[in-house]
Structures are given as C-alpha cells and as structure tokens.
Amino acid sequence: MASLDTDLTDTPAHSHKRPGLMSLSLxxxxxxxxxxxxxxxxAFREAMLAAGATHGQVLREDVLGVLSLxxxxxxxxxxxxxxxxxxxxxxxxEGGTLSLLALAQRAMGRHNRAILLLGxxxxxxxxxDAAITPAVSVLSAVEGLKLVTHEVDPFIEPIAIAIIIAxxxxQNRGTEAVARFFGPVTLIWFLVMAAAGTHWMLQDLEVLSAVNPAHAVFFVLDNGKLGLVVLGAVFLAVTGAExxxxxxxxxxxxxxQVAWLFVAFPALLLTYFGQGALVLSRPHAIENPFFLMFPGWALLPVVVLATLATIIASQAVITGAFSLTQQAVQLHMLPRMKIRHTSEAHQGQIYxxxxxxxxxxxxxxxxxxxxxxxxxxxxxxISVTGAMVVTATLAIIVAYKHWKLPLWLAVGMMLPFLLLDLTFLGANLIKIAEGGYVPLGIAAVMLIIMASxxxxxxxxxxxxxxxxxPLDTLLAQISKSASIATVPGTAVFLTSTPxxxxxxxxxxxxxxxxxHEQNxxxxxxxxxxPRVALEDRVRIEEIDDxxxxxxLLYGYAEDPDVPQALLQCRKQGWKFDIMATSFILSRRRIRISTRSRIPTWQGKLFITLARNAAGASDYFRIPAGRVVEIGTQMNI
Known part of the structure; x- marks a missing residue:
C-alpha cells in the first residue's frame, strides 16, 4: 500500500452538485x-426481562432505571x-473502521502493526454484527404475528427464513430501485413508533423523569452484577450507531446529523417512554411491549411495516459488508474477490x-x-461493543496525530466514551455462554483469515x-544481447515490485x-x-526507448480499472493501441517448503485463499482476450 505525501483532492464524482440537504437526510x-x-x-423488553420483570410484576424503579440507561x-x-x-x-x-485505520496510519507517517491489528x-x-443483525431483526418483526393469531406460531421460523433467503x-439486482423506498418507509416507521409512544407516554408522564441520570446510576449501583447484565441488554438500543x-x-x-437530531432520536425516545408507560399500567405487556402499544386493528399493518423496516435494516448491514470487504481487499487485508457494479450512476453500489x-x-x-x-x-x-472500543481507540490516535490536539486533550475527549464502551463490552461478555460466542467466533475466523x-x-x-x-540489471543484459528477437505491439507486465x-x-x-517493441x-x-483524483491516477517513468x-494509484474505496486508467496515459503523451497490447501476467502455484517461515496450517489457509482469489484479469477489468498467463512456482 502506497503512502501519499501530497493532499489529494476529491474525484469529479464527488465534486458534482449533490442532492439537497432534505433529500439526503431522507x-x-x-x-x-x-x-x-x-x-x-x-431492546426495552430484553432489558426489563434481564432486570427480573415478570408477566405479572413490573417495578416502577426498574422501569425508570432501564429507561434512564x-x-x-x-x-x-x-x-x-x-x-x-x-x-x-x-x-x-469517508467513515468507518477501515477509513479510520487508514487515517490513523497516514497520520502516523508509517505503518504501525498495533494500529493495523486494531483495524x-x-x-x-x-x-x-452483519450476520446477527438480519437474523435478530427479521425474527423480532415476524414474531409480532403471534399477537395477531397463535396459529402462526409454528410458521414464525420458516417465514423468517423465507424473507432472509429472498x-x-x-442482492445481485442492486439496491438502487429498492433504496428509493428506504427513506420514506423508515420515516413512516419512525412516525408510527413516535405516535404510539406519545399516546402511552401521556398516560404516565412520570416516565419523563428517566431523563434524570440519577435513575440510571442508582439502578446500576443498587443491583450489582444484575445491573451489569441489564447494561448488556440496554446496549441493544444503540446497535447500529457504527x-x-x-x-x-x-x-x-x-x-x-439532521436525520438523527430531528427524526430518529426524538422518535426513539418517545417509543421507549411509551413502552415504559405501557408496562407500568399493564405489567402483562412485558411479553411484547412494542407491538402491544398498538390497538388490535393496527397490529397486522404494524407487523408488515416492522418487517419492511427490518428488511431495510438488514439491507444496510449487507451493503456495509460489501463495502467493508471491498476496502479490505484494496488495503491488502483480504484476497481479491469478484466485485460487480449494480449501478452505472453510483460507484459505491456493488455486489x-x-x-x-x-x-x-x-x-x-x-x-x-x-x-x-x-x-x-x-x-x-458483543461484536458491536467491541467495534466501538476499536473506533474510540483509533479516534484518540487520529485526534492526537491528525488533528494535532495536545495528548491530554485527545485522551480526555475520547477516554470517557472509551470507558463507557468498555463497560458495555464487559456487560456483554457476561453473555458469552448464552450465545455471545457466535459473533466472537465469526470475528475470530475473519481475523485468522485476514492475518493469514x-x-x-x-x-x-x-x-x-x-x-x-533488479530491472536495471536485466535491461543492461538485454542491451548487450543480440539473440533476443523483437515482436510488434506492446506488452504490459503487472507487478507489485516495479x-x-x-x-x-x-x-x-x-x-x-x-x-515486444514496447514494454x-x-x-x-x-x-x-478513499478516492484519488483522475489527474493523480497515472505516473509514467520513461526508462529507455x-x-x-x-x-496506477487508486483510493481504497475505488475499483481498479486498468484499460480505463491507461487511457489517461494518452494525455501524458504515451500513444498505444489497446488491440495491439498484451497483458502478460504471472500465475503462481504456491507450495509450503520444509523450512517454511509460516506455520503449516496458516500456510495451507493462505494457499487456499490464493487459489480462490479472483483472477487479476477479472479484478483489474482487463479484457480476457488480451491476457497471457505464464505459470510459475514458489515455495513459502
């Protein structure tokens, strides 16, 4: 990965006029x-159940404590x-874990293994998180059907499976067509939640006293280990913050910022206050306080709306997994993979x-x-709290090295949030035996793959x-040799060590x-x-005639397109005919040597990953008819 000393401007794709603030916020x-x-x-249901609430008994101080948290x-x-x-x-x-990693590495001025490991x-x-979000979201929405009729109970899991498969x-059709409905549907979802929450909140305005943080503090202190267990459930309310x-x-x-401060945040507060007021007046509603906020005639439409909302939530995390993987490939943390663009207008929409x-x-x-x-x-x-701890730690490095804040200020600004994230992480680690091992297992597998x-x-x-x-040595030998024939056309040799x-x-x-005549x-x-301006894409160095x-320089959020980039060379004076150009690639066969520098299991994993990686011609979009592959063997 190359580091840049110059400031790179945005590409034209980012400099054109963007839609208005309101449409982007929607x-x-x-x-x-x-x-x-x-x-x-x-979230509220699980936190209350963790606090010891039962179908017939809900304590007011517990409700206010959980709401305050x-x-x-x-x-x-x-x-x-x-x-x-x-x-x-x-x-x-650009934002996200890998963007923050790249920013921290650039701010350090060198590659730092500890920062790389954090990323x-x-x-x-x-x-x-990407594996659990669709599962828990879709299941929780479909379970609302139980309140409509108990006859649907045996079909909850099959319905959820059918929705997830669909x-x-x-995904291969792209999200552009569906995305137009994401904003309006989710806006309706927030408004419906806020309306139901407001109705019940007005029945018991004391729930508003939960804004006083003393309720949260006393709840955790008075309940000891149970308070920590409840904290782990409370964290479900902020999953998605990353x-x-x-x-x-x-x-x-x-x-x-506008979408959060004026729509999402107020709607969520009203919804949680409404659920709190509901269970105070009807303790039996603890079974499913969200759906029981609605009258019977509204249950089915709300279940359908909830299902749509969870599909949208799942879509967002799936798209995020695609984007994260693309960035990881570009940062050489994962092998090359097949990437398909599903929109000609939006570069970020990939599959x-x-x-x-x-x-x-x-x-x-x-x-x-x-x-x-x-x-x-x-x-x-667990996975979300862990990611938040990583983000807070990298943010301290960025604030100190990139923003040039004094160390005491950089640490002082983020340390309270880091301690809060660590508290939530500790609260969630208690749940390892109950299922927390799943996200940790998935993360461990991905970490081993990336490290290998x-x-x-x-x-x-x-x-x-x-x-x-060394290339200079070879060129000196070629200039002295008269036995090497010259063939017409241009040969392009791909290498990571020029x-x-x-x-x-x-x-x-x-x-x-x-x-060839030209090489x-x-x-x-x-x-x-994330992106490199077109004028900075190509650097040409003439060695001899x-x-x-x-x-070719690409940002970590971009897809390399070699033929398109080579057209930039014409502006710098190098004329060539793509139809008379051969791209000569080396296809390695890797074996583990008896004196390998890598453990055998890790070597076998690396070889498997290398064999299944997308071919260079596919990944770099080189026309298949112009590619010549020469096999080589390497022992590692």
Missing part, C-alpha cells in the same frame, strides 16, 4: 438509521460520541457474490440455531525480492527469446485515502 433515515430504528422491537446511552454514545465528535474524523469524506479486529467484529437473492459513521461517505456529515453467499448461510444458521429473537439478543451486542493473508502475502513479497532480478523484473517477463525471455512495467498501488514504468 435517504440517510432509511439507510443509516434502519438498524438502530428497529432496536425498539426488542437507554436515554443516556442514546445521548452519550450516539449523539455525542458519533454524531458530534466522530463524524468530524472523516478520511476525505483488523474492528473489521472482523463487523462481520459478526433478501439475499435480490452505521452512521460508516455511511458518512454516502450522504455526508450534515444530512446524517460481491462470495460475501453474499457466506453471509446468507451464516444468517440462516443463526435463525435455525437460536429460533427466536430473545435467544439471539444474548448473542447480539497479510502474513502469507508478506512472505511472497520477500521471496520475490530474494528471487527476482524495481524488480516481473517473473512473467523473465519467463517470457527464457522461453520465447523475444521482446510496460505496471504497478497498481492503493492510497490511504523500449521500457517504461507506469504506476
């Missing part, structure tokens, strides 16, 4: 707040930490078949294993440097005893910014 309501907007389906979690974690502070920590307009952990935890099967930071690049800072398939299997497995949203709620939270790929790729680069010939002779070039000379040593580099080096 879109943000759908995509950004879909996840946190479905938390009222289960939820209110202040929304204020401190979502409003202050994310909306007011972290949205300022953008990397050229890897944050990304791995996101995959755990959701993943339509999404508003990760989706900053799609909507911008201001629309996300990764491999990620979609594995994520669907993981979600379906969770639905079958746990069977209900209450069971899954125990597994929910990074380590194996590093060894391959070292072996390349040991085995390959100062060394590509293996494909050495093998081509060895077997064919010939060289290009092509390197594709990834910058630590037959050889030149070309470096």
């Amino acid at each position: 879109a943000a309501i759908g995509v950004v707040y879909g996840d946190i907007g479905t938390s009222p389906l289960y 939820i209110v202040w979690a929304l204020i401190l974690i979502v409003t202050v930490k994310y909306v007011l502070i972290l949205l300022r920590a953008d990397n050229e307009g 890897m952990i944050g990304a791995a935890l996101f995959y755990g 959701l993943f099967l339509v 999404a508003l930071y990760a989706d900053m690049g799609h909507f911008g800072k201001k629309p996300i 990764l078949p491999g990620v979609n398939q594995w994520l669907m299997l993981a979600v379906l497995a969770l639905v079958v294993m746990f069977g209900s949203s209450s069971s899954l709620a125990s597994a929910y939270g 790929w990074i380590r194996g790729s590093g060894i391959v680069v070292i072996k390349d440097r040991e085995a390959e010939l 100062d060394l002779t590509p293996a494909a070039l050495l093998h081509s000379l060895k077997h064919f005893k010939s060289l 290009v040593i092509l390197t594709i580099q990834t910058a630590e910014v 037959r050889f030149r080096r070309i470096a």
Whole structure:
C-alpha cells in the first residue's frame, strides 16, 4: 500500500452538485438509521426481562432505571460520541473502521502493526454484527404475528427464513430501485413508533423523569452484577450507531446529523417512554411491549411495516459488508474477490457474490440455531461493543496525530466514551455462554483469515525480492544481447515490485527469446485515502526507448480499472493501441517448503485463499482476450 505525501483532492464524482440537504437526510433515515430504528422491537423488553420483570410484576424503579440507561446511552454514545465528535474524523469524506485505520496510519507517517491489528479486529467484529443483525431483526418483526393469531406460531421460523433467503437473492439486482423506498418507509416507521409512544407516554408522564441520570446510576449501583447484565441488554438500543459513521461517505456529515437530531432520536425516545408507560399500567405487556402499544386493528399493518423496516435494516448491514470487504481487499487485508457494479450512476453500489453467499448461510444458521429473537439478543451486542472500543481507540490516535490536539486533550475527549464502551463490552461478555460466542467466533475466523493473508502475502513479497532480478540489471543484459528477437505491439507486465523484473517477463525471455517493441512495467498501488483524483491516477517513468514504468494509484474505496486508467496515459503523451497490447501476467502455484517461515496450517489457509482469489484479469477489468498467463512456482 502506497503512502501519499501530497493532499489529494476529491474525484469529479464527488465534486458534482449533490442532492439537497432534505433529500439526503431522507435517504440517510432509511439507510443509516434502519438498524438502530428497529432496536425498539426488542431492546426495552430484553432489558426489563434481564432486570427480573415478570408477566405479572413490573417495578416502577426498574422501569425508570432501564429507561434512564437507554436515554443516556442514546445521548452519550450516539449523539455525542458519533454524531458530534466522530463524524468530524472523516478520511476525505469517508467513515468507518477501515477509513479510520487508514487515517490513523497516514497520520502516523508509517505503518504501525498495533494500529493495523486494531483495524483488523474492528473489521472482523463487523462481520459478526452483519450476520446477527438480519437474523435478530427479521425474527423480532415476524414474531409480532403471534399477537395477531397463535396459529402462526409454528410458521414464525420458516417465514423468517423465507424473507432472509429472498433478501439475499435480490442482492445481485442492486439496491438502487429498492433504496428509493428506504427513506420514506423508515420515516413512516419512525412516525408510527413516535405516535404510539406519545399516546402511552401521556398516560404516565412520570416516565419523563428517566431523563434524570440519577435513575440510571442508582439502578446500576443498587443491583450489582444484575445491573451489569441489564447494561448488556440496554446496549441493544444503540446497535447500529457504527452505521452512521460508516455511511458518512454516502450522504455526508450534515444530512446524517439532521436525520438523527430531528427524526430518529426524538422518535426513539418517545417509543421507549411509551413502552415504559405501557408496562407500568399493564405489567402483562412485558411479553411484547412494542407491538402491544398498538390497538388490535393496527397490529397486522404494524407487523408488515416492522418487517419492511427490518428488511431495510438488514439491507444496510449487507451493503456495509460489501463495502467493508471491498476496502479490505484494496488495503491488502483480504484476497481479491469478484466485485460487480449494480449501478452505472453510483460507484459505491456493488455486489460481491462470495460475501453474499457466506453471509446468507451464516444468517440462516443463526435463525435455525437460536429460533427466536430473545435467544439471539444474548448473542447480539458483543461484536458491536467491541467495534466501538476499536473506533474510540483509533479516534484518540487520529485526534492526537491528525488533528494535532495536545495528548491530554485527545485522551480526555475520547477516554470517557472509551470507558463507557468498555463497560458495555464487559456487560456483554457476561453473555458469552448464552450465545455471545457466535459473533466472537465469526470475528475470530475473519481475523485468522485476514492475518493469514497479510502474513502469507508478506512472505511472497520477500521471496520475490530474494528471487527476482533488479530491472536495471536485466535491461543492461538485454542491451548487450543480440539473440533476443523483437515482436510488434506492446506488452504490459503487472507487478507489485516495479524495481524488480516481473517473473512473467523473465519467463517470457527464457522461453520465447523475444521482446515486444514496447514494454510496460505496471504497478497498481492503493492510497490511504478513499478516492484519488483522475489527474493523480497515472505516473509514467520513461526508462529507455523500449521500457517504461507506469504506476496506477487508486483510493481504497475505488475499483481498479486498468484499460480505463491507461487511457489517461494518452494525455501524458504515451500513444498505444489497446488491440495491439498484451497483458502478460504471472500465475503462481504456491507450495509450503520444509523450512517454511509460516506455520503449516496458516500456510495451507493462505494457499487456499490464493487459489480462490479472483483472477487479476477479472479484478483489474482487463479484457480476457488480451491476457497471457505464464505459470510459475514458489515455495513459502
């Protein structure tokens, strides 16, 4: 990954006139707040059950304590930490764990293993969240049908499975058509929740006293370990907060802030206050306080609306998994994967078949294993709290190194939030045996995959440097040799080490005893910014009359398109005919040597990942008819 010393401006794609603030805010309501907007389906119920509430007995101090914890979690974690502070920590307009990682690395001025590990952990935890969110959200919505008729009980799980399968099967069509409805549907969802919450809140206005943080503090102190258990359930109310930071690049800072402060936040507060007032007047409503806020005639329409809202929440996290994977591939943390663009107008709308398939299997497995949203709620939270701890830690580094704040101020600003996140993480770790092992297991698998790929790729680069010939040395030998024939056209050799002779070039000379009239040593580099301006895309270095080096620079949120980038070379004076150009690639066969620098299991995993990686020609969009592959073998 190349580091940049110059400030790179945004691409034209980001500089054109964007839609208005209101339309962007409406879109943000759908995509950004879909996840946190479905938390009222289960968060208050699970927190009250954790506090010991039963179907016939609900204590007023418990209700006020739980409500106060939820209110202040929304204020401190979502409003202050994310909306007011972290949205300022953008990397050229992009947010999210890997954007923060790239920003921290750039601010440090060098690659730091501890920062890289933090970023890897944050990304791995996101995959755990991406698997659980669709499962718990869809199940909790469909379970509302039980209140309409008990005859549907045996079909809750099959209905949820059918919805989830349909959701993943339509991913290859792209989200553009569906996304137009995300904002309006989620806005209606928030308004319906707020209306029901307001109705019940007015029945018992004492619930508003939960705004006093003393209720939260005394509840935790008076209940000891039970208070910590309840904290873990309360955290369900803020799951989805990471999404508003990760989706900053799609909507911008201001629309996300407007959508939260004027729609999502007030609606959520009213909903939770309403649920609190309901269970105080009708303790039996603790069975499902969200759906029981509505009269019988409204139940079925609200269940349908809730199902739509959970599908939108799931869609947002699936899209996030695609974007995160693309960034991880570009940052060389994962092997190349097939990426399909589902929209000609919006570059960020992508579909990764491999990620979609594995994520669907993981979600379906969770639905079958746990069977209900209450069971899954125990597994929910650990991955999100872990990711929040990573984000807060990286934010301290960015505030100190990038914002140039004094160390005491950088630490003082984020430390309270880090301690709060660690408290929630501790509260959720209690639930490991009840299902918390699931997201941790998914994160551990992803972390092992990323670590193995990074380590194996590093060894391959070292072996390349040991085995390959410096390019200058080869050119000196060629100039003295009269036995090498010249063939017409241009040959492009892809390599990650432009100062060394590509293996494909050495093998081509060895077997064919010939060289093309024009030869290009092509390197594709990834910058630590999301996008690179077109004028900074191409760098050409003339070596002699037959050889030149070309470096193509891409941001970590961009897809490399080699033929399109090479057209930029015409503006810099290099004329070539794409139909007379051959792209000569080296296809390695990797084996584990007896004196390997990597454990055998990790080496086998790396080899499996390398074999299943998307081919360079597909990934870099090189026309298949122009590609020549030369096989080589390497022992690691």
